[in-house]
Amino acid sequence: MINYKKLNRKLKSPYAIGLDIGGTKALIMITDSNGTLIYKEKVKSSGKIHRIVELINDSLFKVKIPINQIIGLGIGVPSATNSNEGIVMDAPALEWVNLNLKKELERHFDFPIYIDNDVNFAALGEKWKGTAKKSNNIFFIAIGTGVGSALILNGALVRGHSYEAGEIAYNISESDINEGIYNELGEFGVFESKISGTALSRYIDNPKQLFKMYTEDNGDVKKLINNFITQISINIVNAVNLVNPEYVVIGGGVSESMDIVLEKIQDSVNELTPVKTTIVLSSLKGDAGALGAIAYVLER
């Protein structure tokens, strides 16, 4: 058991809060200003502001940190986000459309609040404490229920002109067009439909089991996973050509089963472009987003 009172006396530095709000689960983390973990809890997700306020206050109460010792709060949300103003554009799972989450929460808290896309914060987490090892040039891909990505270039997050950078779910190829597949009205992502957890679960519900079956002699699974490798490699290659990242970090739920195909993806990428990059799997897994939110707070 950590003696928080003693810890608080010892650390005169203030604390940062990171909150990663997903579609079903929310993860809160509190660290000191060195990034040492003080508190971590996973709860059911909610789009209700008073539930978020409650979660933060309860967490601080549990570790006996007075609110005036908080330097800031970072929140990652599953939506394109105007991080300048703190506006969440569209998060259906939380029933938020053009919600100024920053403003809503500033009614309850005095410390600075930063809102960003969850994948953006996860990329910052991987840079800070993960496999991307403080690199200034990172392409982070999150493969979960859906597919998202984030870019850190010249040491900073790339959010894009309208905060939509990283939307590789919509990537498309010549054969898609020949087959008449489009990102019609933005309602679905063509690339996402090929490699997401949802896509893989069409064959079997458990990605872990699916990737395990790949080592066994199962023709259907071999074909499915080989296609997964090809699709992801092509899209990594074209991104690497464009932004020349030192690391490509693959995160998200599906990545936790991908050890077995990582080398094949690296080989394939090496073969398809002369621009060198190192492909790694996320080491922070589900913690990346909340940690990245804290990294962002501490950076300010």
Add this chain to the structure above:
Amino acid sequence: MINYKKLNRKLKSPYAIGLDIGGTKALIMITDSNGTLIYKEKVKSSGKIHRIVELINDSLFKVKIPINQIIGLGIGVPSATNSNEGIVMDAPALEWVNLNLKKELERHFDFPIYIDNDVNFAALGEKWKGTAKKSNNIFFIAIGTGVGSALILNGALVRGHSYEAGEIAYNISESDINEGIYNELGEFGVFESKISGTALSRYIDNPKQLFKMYTEDNGDVKKLINNFITQISINIVNAVNLVNPEYVVIGGGVSESMDIVLEKIQDSVNELTPVKTTIVLSSLKGDAGALGAIAYVLER
């Protein structure tokens, strides 16, 4: 005729030099610190250092600008370039391999010298005085003999981890792989082989005439140009998804004949991704690189 003596007295501010060294031609421009053009000359290209020194000294002599009034010199070269140290990695046309061009020229000049990839500087030029209108998020594609690109994101050039960002010439698609086409040893670019001026000239030597024939009823040309439109649209779409630029600027020699297909490319991109962008043709044409080199000098 400009009265340079009078101009020099009037402008107390110093001058900047931009030099764009291509495979066959080199363009030198001198402006005052407001970017007003003082001098411009196109000469035969040379990889010999003493020829470059001569070109700069002769140009300054012609406009009677003393060397101590120069704030800096920017040089764009057709190669990946370590812009930090001023090293040109590989410019076959100039017979430069790992040449520290900055160091070589610092033996002759006291003012600051900046070396960068020519397409990077052209993108800066388009941001400064071209169709990209000071935007902080620009994807610039140069279609000439070959195909290159450059990114300005968060207001700054993206050079990448090993100064190879923008190498979209190597982009690849699923059908390329199925057909066994690779970027073997980096010796050729698969995407480049589809849309470059060299690729187009396989049909007819003059891109201007080729694009003109597109409006006429020529089945072969229609097919060729329609494929050009599809290929360029797919690659713009995937780049737009990734980096969400406000403007996609198409420059390079071939772009000067592309008015007739610009709207079709924009429509196609609009149809293939929900992420919005505005596609424009370069307005600076051959001047973009030298102007961008000057923009970079003035920015420092």
